[in-house]
Amino acid sequence: MPFFHLDKEKCKKDGICSAVCVTGIIKNDDNHSPYINEKNAYKCISCGLCVAFCPHEACYVENLDPAQFSKVNKDTLASSEQLDTFIKTRRSVRIFRKNAVDDETLNKIMDNVRYAPSAKNTHNNRWIITKSREETVKLGDLVVKYMQEHILEMPEEHALHYKLLCRAYQSGKDVIMRDAPHIIVAVLPDKYEWKAEDGSTALAYFELSAHAHNIGCVWAGYFTSVARVYKPLRDALGIKDDEYIAGAQLFGNPVYKTRQITSRKPNNISYI
Numbered sequence: 001m002p003f004f005h006l007d008k009e010k011c012k013k014d015g016i017c018s019a020v021c022v023t024g025i026i027k028n029d030d031n032h033s034p035y036i037n038e039k040n041a042y043k044c045i046s047c048g049l050c051v052a053f054c055p056h057e058a059c060y061v062e063n064l065d066p067a068q069f070s071k072v073n074k075d076t077l078a079s080s081e082q083l084d085t086f087i088k089t090r091r092s093v094r095i096f097r098k099n100a101v102d103d104e105t106l107n108k109i110m111d112n113v114r115y116a117p118s119a120k121n122t123h124n125n126r127w128i129i130t131k132s133r134e135e136t137v138k139l140g141d142l143v144v145k146y147m148q149e150h151i152l153e154m155p156e157e158h159a160l161h162y163k164l165l166c167r168a169y170q171s172g173k174d175v176i177m178r179d180a181p182h183i184i185v186a187v188l189p190d191k192y193e194w195k196a197e198d199g200s201t202a203l204a205y206f207e208l209s210a211h212a213h214n215i216g217c218v219w220a221g222y223f224t225s226v227a228r229v230y231k232p233l234r235d236a237l238g239i240k241d242d243e244y245i246a247g248a249q250l251f252g253n254p255v256y257k258t259r260q261i262t263s264r265k266p267n268n269i270s271y272i
Contacts, residue, residue, distance in 0.1 A: 007059070010057060011056060012056055012058070017034050020049045022047055026050060045120055051064060086211070086212070090211045091258050092218040094218050099181070101251065109215065113125075113205050116202040116204075118198040119194035119197070126188065128185040137174075139177070140174065140176045143226045144165070144170075148166055177223065182250070183248055183251070185247075186202055188243065188246055190241075190243055203246065207249060214254070216251060216253070220248040224248045228245050
């Protein structure tokens with residue numbers, strides 16, 4: 001079975017697939033028909049650009065499943081104005097409803113996350129998601145436990161901050177996990193060169209997709225910093241010594257929704 005599948009009746013020999021091929025393994029023969037030498041098939045990273053950009057649906061590679069292909073519906077594409085509004089109305093959410101996010105919505109969000117870009121299309125992300133508020137609370141308790149155990153080792157300004165956080169948490173004000181029903185954690189191999197970039201990018205896709213489905217998110221900074229170093233928390237998450245936590249987000253059904261777009265600091269841009 002050939003690695004590169006080409007429908008010769010549909011192919012217009014326009015050279016698009018070879019032009020967009022990231023690894024340059026799609027070549028054009030003397031008749032301008034695209035092909036991949038079987039010896040170079042191992043170089044394919046299954047990025048799918050040849051399929052995505054072909055206007056004639058004429059090709060695919062063996063690593064891709066045609067059953068998962070779908071045509072772009074231009075009627076559902078967001079306009080530039082709609083996208084501008086969508087991005088500017090994304091705000092961090094710290095007040096959540098108690099009910100869990102339903103599985104159907106979460107599955108749709110995670111399906112979108114699969115399309116986040118990654119270096120060389122490796123997609124090394126592994127995801128950990130709590131399914132209930134009770135499980136999320138257990139993780140928050142471990143974060144506070146770490147702060148209490150290491151408070152004397154911190155610089156004075158950090159120690160005071162930790163004391164206030166722990167005091168608030170113990171009084172019933174959850175400033176660590178924000179009473180969120182869920183947390184999602186992005187985990188990648190520690191030796192992977194682009195672990196921080198790939199993980200953060202995928203989490204950004206999660207956040208934007210969640211916003212599209214009316215789910216609120218906030219980056220879990222306290223949790224992430226502790227989970228990177230505290231073995232009891234890593235064990236509770238099932239994270240191995242050779243794995244890296246790129247980041248985490250708390251999420252759930254928001255109590256409040258964005259009503260206005262506010263101002264932001266101007267960009268600091270240098271053109272060269």
